[in-house]
Amino acid sequence: MLHITMIGCGAIGVGVLELLENDPQLCVDYVIASEGSEALVRQRLASFKQPPQVLTALPADTRPDLLVECAGHRAIEEHVLPALERGIACLIVSVGALSEVGLVERLEAAAERGKTRIELLPGAIGGIDALSAAKVGGLDSVNYTGRKPARAWKNTPGEQACDLDSIREATVIFQGSAREAARLYPKNANVAATLSLAGLGLDRTHVTLIADPHSDENVHHFEARGAFGRFELSLRGKPLLANPKTSALTVYSVVRALGNHAHAISI
Numbered sequence: 001m002l003h004i005t006m007i008g009c010g011a012i013g014v015g016v017l018e019l020l021e022n023d024p025q026l027c028v029d030y031v032i033a034s035e036g037s038e039a040l041v042r043q044r045l046a047s048f049k050q051p052p053q054v055l056t057a058l059p060a061d062t063r064p065d066l067l068v069e070c071a072g073h074r075a076i077e078e079h080v081l082p083a084l085e086r087g088i089a090c091l092i093v094s095v096g097a098l099s100e101v102g103l104v105e106r107l108e109a110a111a112e113r114g115k116t117r118i119e120l121l122p123g124a125i126g127g128i129d130a131l132s133a134a135k136v137g138g139l140d141s142v143n144y145t146g147r148k149p150a151r152a153w154k155n156t157p158g159e160q161a162c163d164l165d166s167i168r169e170a171t172v173i174f175q176g177s178a179r180e181a182a183r184l185y186p187k188n189a190n191v192a193a194t195l196s197l198a199g200l201g202l203d204r205t206h207v208t209l210i211a212d213p214h215s216d217e218n219v220h221h222f223e224a225r226g227a228f229g230r231f232e233l234s235l236r237g238k239p240l241l242a243n244p245k246t247s248a249l250t251v252y253s254v255v256r257a258l259g260n261h262a263h264a265i266s267i
């Protein structure tokens, strides 16, 4: 059985725990919550048969087989970097955080010192295997368009680009590099950052973001061209009820990755 510690227990974390409840090969022993939110997290876990223990930091004498981050950018600094230094393998969903200058190198260095590995999960997007394979032969361009319901852009610079409450047509709220998208829309830039890291990098991946008042899906579309040929993917993700910025596929992506570590065959 694999022993797992999960950082963060919001929309993704709860979804993952629900799906793992009946897997005898995976056990989430600890959930790390942010200071002050432990009671709320315990409440969220009250209906579980065997709820994980809720803590605010991983105890020094605890060594999970895997640590999975489902929390946010700050958690990478607070929990993932120290865990890597301690030799604990980490899985990350907040891939957008890696657009911060120098963070990829710091994670790499921490994993090397700890003689362990860090895995960036595909989350809400698919085709990352094909894109990173295509990169080996050489890529010429990667263009990504993220289209989400207008409400998913609340509390973002999208509010300055248009009136999200009254737009009647799908409206482009951003066009530019993945680096700029990640800077301006950190909570909506995970897919853009993942595509960049797998493909042409943050400066050469072109991003368009759209607020769509008629959509109730998170639509991710990208087109890659290179020596391998041309590849286009369109994914219409259903948002999670608990967080409309997040697609349900992200939960399944975490469960798949954890299962691949525990089960005899990985796919």
Ligand SMILES: NC(=O)C1=CN([C@@H]2O[C@H](COP(=O)(O)OP(=O)(O)OC[C@H]3O[C@@H](n4cnc5c(N)ncnc54)[C@H](O)[C@@H]3O)[C@@H](O)[C@H]2O)C=CC1
Pocket: 007, 008, 009, 010, 011, 012, 013, 032, 033, 034, 037, 070, 071, 072, 073, 074, 075, 076, 078, 093, 094, 095, 096, 121, 122, 123, 124, 125, 186, 187, 188, 190, 191, 194, 242, 243, 245, 246, 247, 250
């Ligand atoms: N890679 C991908 O495709 C996707 C990645 N994400 C990212 O996943 C992360 C989680 O998403 P959701 O569950 O939807 O968010 P959420 O807001 O529903 O839950 C996040 C939880 O983590 C907790 N948290 C925040 N900082 C923490 C810290 N430093 N230590 C411990 N706990 C902390 C919060 O209190 C909250 O309970 C976000 O960073 C989001 O941007 C979301 C969707 C897709």
Ligand SMILES: O=C([O-])CC(=O)C(=O)O
Pocket: 096, 124, 146, 187, 188, 189, 190, 191, 192, 218, 237, 245, 246, 247, 248, 250
């Ligand atoms: O890109 C992101 O940050 C997350 C996202 O769009 C999704 O979950 O559909």
